[in-house]
Amino acid sequence: MAKSIQLKGVRTNNLKNIDVEFPINKISCVSGVSGSGKSSLVFNTLANESKRRFLNSLPSSMNFFERVPTSAEVDSISPVLPVWSLAQNNPIVGSRLNMADQLEISYELAQLFFEPYSTKCLIHGNKFVDGLSQVETEISDTLTDNCKVIHVLIGKDHYLENISGMPARSFDSKTTTIRDFDKDDSQWEIFRIKPKSIGQFRKKWMELIKNNSVAQLSVYLAGQDELKHFNLNTTAFCPKCSKEEVRSARQISDLLPYNGVGACSECKGYGSTLSYDINKIVKFPKKKISDGAITFLEYAKYSEHYKHFIAEIKKVGVSPDSRFCDVKDEIEEILMRGSGRFYGVLNFLYGLEEKRYKRSARIFLRSLQSEKCCHICDGRRVSPSALLHCGKLQNIISYGDCLSLTLEELYENLFVDKSDTIVKKILSKLEIAIELGLGQFPLMTKLKSLETSEYQKSLLVRYLSFQGSGSLFVLDEPSLGMxxxxxKVLLKFLKKLSINNTVVMVEHSRVLQQGSDHNIVIGPGAGHLGGEVVAHKLPKIEKVQKQLSKKKISDEEIIFKNIEFEGFRYNEIKFQVGTINQVKTKIDSFDKRLVINALFNELNEDIFNEKYDFETTYEIDDLNYPDGIENIFIYETRIEKSTSRSTVGTALDLSGHVRNYFSKLPVSKSLGLEKGHFSKNSKLGQCVVCEGKGIQEIDMQFLEDVTFDCDECGGTGLKKFYASITDGRYTIIDACKTPVSTLFETLPTTPKIKRTIEYLxxxxxxxxxxxxxxxxxxxxxxxxxxLLKAIDKKVKNSIIVLTNISYGLSINELSSICELLEGLTGQGNTLVLLDNHEVFSNFNTIELD
Known part of the structure; x- marks a missing residue:
């Protein structure tokens, strides 16, 4: 067996034909400055190439729906192991998946409350009653001494479905007696027995009826001259369940939300429902009705109904000059459900739902809806019957109680049953999750609500509890948010995982770097200045040259008082104005919702009469802030998807300036060229063969698609003539391939361009x-x-909220960030950082408790 994974001739992105080895069954850590080529080596080459080769080894029918990564620029990789990768983002957008699913314990939890082939009801604990025996007993109870013969009847349709041949007798509903068979009668006889032979009922029924389709039967008692009707359960059942209209699970899937039986009928197994939200219909409740408080009636399609609404509210004594928030109780019913000539917003929307086949209609309707916790299952996704199931656990009574717990509470309650094999498996995962700081999360926490660091932790629990061997785990900064x-906990579990598997990670944490078995430093710089292996051991920690200024104390504060949010209450939360405030978070996603979706959402509404979030519910009794706040900016650190045509130049609005420069050259003016002639995204300048892509693709049915540089434009994406126009130093192609620090030494700049270059x-x-x-x-x-795109403007006297800006950066790079942030406070701005990194501890610190 090979002792290491060997990569030879790696040239992906900025890597310079390097050779690297990663020892097998060890932990390898790749470090270096941001942009040096760490991710190019570990993810774009090692992980993607391993995944690509695995997927290509499968039949096309199996990998049809899986995106196969493009080939990496590498001469060889040996050996190629099965790979598991941990990227630096949360890809979940759906509403169904939750924390229990992510930890892969949903099925195991259901197993604790299900017993296959059970003879007892899993809800009430009673023994199942045989349906046929129950009917037999009920018939016996109705017999008297006058009864001579029992005629057992079923409906005509059920008879034809279950029995071949015609019966001897049928029931005449007009004379209410049994007679010789008449096909027009609705009740046909299947058999008859004497009262003393009632014990033969079950045997005769089973001989004639082969399936469970018959739910009702009738019995005519000759001699008593009575017709009795009985409901029939042909399988064993629980009488209590029948009365309460619930059902004991017959298979494990009945306790899971992924099918029609187990899922809650109201939310379809999602745990939440969508409903029209008055806060989205009335976006400006503090405005007067006549000034456009009701946003919905401002839309062109519905504006004609505004006069009818005004007429109706006047009938109840409400003036159009009233603020909506002051008269909401009096007119909400009229607005939503209508009155008189005004049909009501809900009726308009229900009518529009008939056009949901149109994408624009779906988008519009969703924009007016909010996601609410399902009132039937209380967010637990399964049916009421499933929630009632009882298991054999000592501290947890029902399945519903179990699903309502947090990870920490579940661990504590299951620990007493640790001898059980299934419980032991669940506890092993919960132990890792709790030690990684996920203990306070409820089992039903939706994955899409997690921050990147929290999602990574939840995924790490699955990886760290992996019981297999011979696999490769590639991790991108697994210490995010820790x-x-x-x-240290993560390192402990990684060492355990690496006994039988290979771990390769990109990491800036000194704890994980020092705990790794093998270190590789990529550098020495970033971009074209990096891409080389500069060391196989950790460099000494250098002191940060840029000294951070001392903590600023401000006389002015923004104060929020008596806050109620998601079941928690805060007496007071304060932010200092004109300084940098670091909010130390304990649960990233919760604290982010509190600060952004509640506190500053309320401040935005109070200052500018407009919310930016309409779905979050909260209460804030009092709010104090100084005058002169001009704007509130929210910057959330998320790595979002981008197209291959999105570039640094377009993101920072520098490419437009360069194209404008080339369009104003004398040769360009004489030819009447515009900016579009120098853009590969414009039909004026893009190559007509490759449409500006610079490459051509050949779709292969069985093998990988083949790509090669476009012969027409030489891979530039521009028409050859426009790509050859020069100012004496650069063509447009040369300019775009030159580092910005060098390029704008010669090109003319504007104050905005100069500011952008300084920030860069x-x-x-x-x-x-x-x-x-x-x-x-x-x-x-x-x-x-x-970040630069968000703040690259003349921002002053504003509030800027930033989340997790330390992700992916070394201590030296963070010191530059601090210098930039301090420069923003010099313009009267107030900064709020939702980030736990110690480099920000020198600023005003706020701990949410």
Missing amino acids: NSDEQ KLLNLDYLTLDRTIPSLSGGERLRVK
Whole structure:
């Protein structure tokens, strides 16, 4: 068996034909400055190539729906192991998946409350009653001494479905007696027995009726001259369940939300429902009705109904000059359900639902809906019957109680049953999750609501509890959002995983770097200045040269009082104005919702009469802030999907300036050229063969698609003539391939361009070229470009909320970020950082408790 994974001749992105080895069954850590080529080596080459080769080994019918990665620029990789990768983003957008699904314990939890082939009801604990025996007993109870013969009847349709041949007798409903068979009668006889032979009822029924389709039967008692009707359960059943209209599970899937039987009928197994929200229909409740408070009636399609609405509210004594929030109780029913000549908003929307086949209609309707917890299953996704199931656990009574617990509560309650094999398996995963800081999350937490660091932790639980061997785990900054204690826990479990598997990670954490068996440093710089292996051991920690200024104390504060949010209450939360405020979060997603969707959402509405979030429910009694706040900016650190045509130049609005420069050259003016002639995204300039892509693709039915540079444009994406126009130094192609720090030394600039270049230098991004595609950037590079794009404007006297801006960056790069942030406070801005990194601890710290 090979002792290491060997990569030879790696040239992906900025890597310079390097050779690398990763020891098998060890932990390898790749480090270096952001943009040096770490992700290009580990993800774009090792992980993607391993995945590509595995998928290509499968029949086409199996990998049809899986996107096969493109070939990496590498001479050889040996051996190629099955790969599991942990990317730096949360890809979940659906509403069904939750924390229990992510930890892969949903099925095991259902098993604890299900017993296959049980003879007892799993809800009430009673023994099942045989349906035929029950009917036999009920018939016996109705017999008297006068009864001579029992005629057993079923409906005509059921008879034809179950029995071949015609009966001897049928029941005449007019004379209410048994007679010789008449096909027009509705009740046909299947058999008859004497009262003393009632014990033969079950045997005769089973001989004639082969399936369970008959639910009702009738019995005519000759001698008593009575017709009796009985409901028939042909299988064993629980009488209590029948009365309460619930059903004991007959198979494990009845307790899971992925099918029609187990799922809650109201929310279809999602745990939440969509309903029209008055807060989205009336977006400006503090405005007067006549000034456009009701947004819905401002739309052109529905504006003609505004006069009818005004007429109706006047009838109940409400003036159009009233603020909506002051008269909401009096007119909400009229607005939503209508009155008189005004039909009501809900009726308009129900009518529009008939056009849901149109994409625009679906988007519009969804924009007016909010997701609410299902009132039937209380967010637990399964049917009421499933929630009632009882197991044999000592501390948890019902399945519904189990699904309502947090991970920590579930661990504590299951621990007493740890001898059970299934419980032991669940506890092993819960132990890892709790040690990684996920203990406070409810089992039903939706995955799409998690922050990147929380999603990574939840996925790590699955990886770290892996029981197999011979696999490769590729992790991109697994320590995101973790404190030093959690990083030590992660390292402990990674060492356990690496006994039988190979772990390769990109990491800036010193704890994980020092705990790794093998270290590789990529550098020395970023972009074209990196791409080389500069060391196989960790460099000494260098002191950060840029000294952070001392904590600023401000006399002015933004104060929120008596806050109620998601079941928690805060007496007071304060932010200092004109300084940097670090909010230390304990549960990233919760604290982000509190600060962004509640606190500053309320402040935005109070200052500008407009919310930016209409779905979050909260209460804030009092709010104090100084005058002069001009704007509120929210910057969320998320690596979002980008197209291959999205570049650094387009993201920072630099490419337009360069194209404008070339369009104003004398030769361009004489030819009447416009900016579009120098853009591969414009039909004026793009190559007509490859449509600006620079490459041509051949779709192969069985093998991988083949791509090669376009022969017409030489891979530039531009028409040859326009690509050859020069100012004496650069063509447009040369300009886009030149680092921005060098390019704008010669090209004329504007104050905005100068500011952007200064920011790029401060953030160590001035090595980037304008044609560098956004998907090819590393996580740290992409986040810094996004940050720069958000603040690259004259922002003053504003509030800027930033989340997790330390992700993917080394301590030296973070010091540059701090310098940039301090420069923003000098313009009167107030910064709020939702980030736990210690580099920000020198600022005003707020701990939400």
